[in-house]
Amino acid sequence: MVKKRVDVLVLNSNETITLDSPDGEKGLGIVDNGGVAINQGKIVLAASTDLLERKFHARKTIDAEDEIILPGFVDPHTHLVFAGDRDDEFQLRIAGVSYMEILRKGGGIIETVNRTRQATPESLFESGKQRLDTCLESGSTTVEIKSGYGLRLDDEFKILRTVQRLGKDHPCNIVPTFMGAHAVPPGETSPEYVSSVVNEMLPKVAQAGLAQFCDVFCEQGVFDSIESERILSKAAKLGLKPKIHADQFTDCGGAEVANKHHATSADHLVHSSAEQLEKMMETEVIPVLLPSSSHSLLTGERADARGMLAMGLPVALGTDFSPSNWMLGQLTVAALASRELRMNASEIIRGITINAARALGLENRTGSLHRGKHADLVTLRAPNHRWIGYAYGERVVDNVLIGGEWVVSDGKRIP
């Protein structure tokens, strides 16, 4: 057989987890002793090492011996661009003060808003870049980033332009979301602020092409379901796809808004009714669960992942990285999802790859090792796929490739 030349071969893994399986929500499409052929940034074939070596020769070969190969992780929910941190607030939470109590007293999101308004674009870019490097070295190849620490036009633009610059500068695939409705800014009432989001901010954000999605914090004491609907329906008219922070602390109708407006995803869902969750099977809203968020908020509450999986919902997982939840790695989320949500390894793997890609409308581009998709993949130092969720993330990631480009080796970003 005449061998075909490709750019990269990744070979000799214990398992290559393709997620390219005819078994629907259950199958992982595992190839034993497998690898991947990559050409011009795309997946050519995921198959056994034997077959790949017979069919192809490559400019570059990456050895994945004693490792497993997976699609690059997709993080569908972060608040990655902001100034400062809130380590002091975390100490208060440990002492028993609740997140919503801190927010009502002008701390929480508002404290980060004050700091972010004062920050220069350059400093936001530099801290954003460092955080994205951590995502990348933790295996994430696609990261969604929300604005929402500006809460006025100029500062929301400053954040979204930083996200845009990160997208151009950093190898990670970046998905920008406008979340002006993250909190009510100090000195304004929520009806006033919702009007400014709808009439002033959204049209300008859409016109500047700075966001693909619009998100709203639908919660008692923040934005109610009527305000959330008003924002998301205006966003949809302007071409921004809806997402929603739904029912994190109370059942305030967030999941219902998501169903009604066919949101791409509804996130958190800690207090959503079974009826609204069931409805997501028809409306095709992707449930995104964020176990590290409840974990950091010390609420002891959790979304009913088992119930959602029993309904057949394609459950996705994200970090919800923010100053209140300092956690950037999807392998840590995996470890929490197994322990807190009782998701098994297969469910978690789907949750951080193909289902997370669906939560961003990117399932045709990334999230599995299907022929023709972007060659976004990770190799992990693990004997088999059951180590996802079993082990925490330390020193597990070895190599990361994005669009066929080798960007992490031995767990470190290649400069």
Ligand SMILES: [Zn+2]
């Ligand atoms: Zn969030």
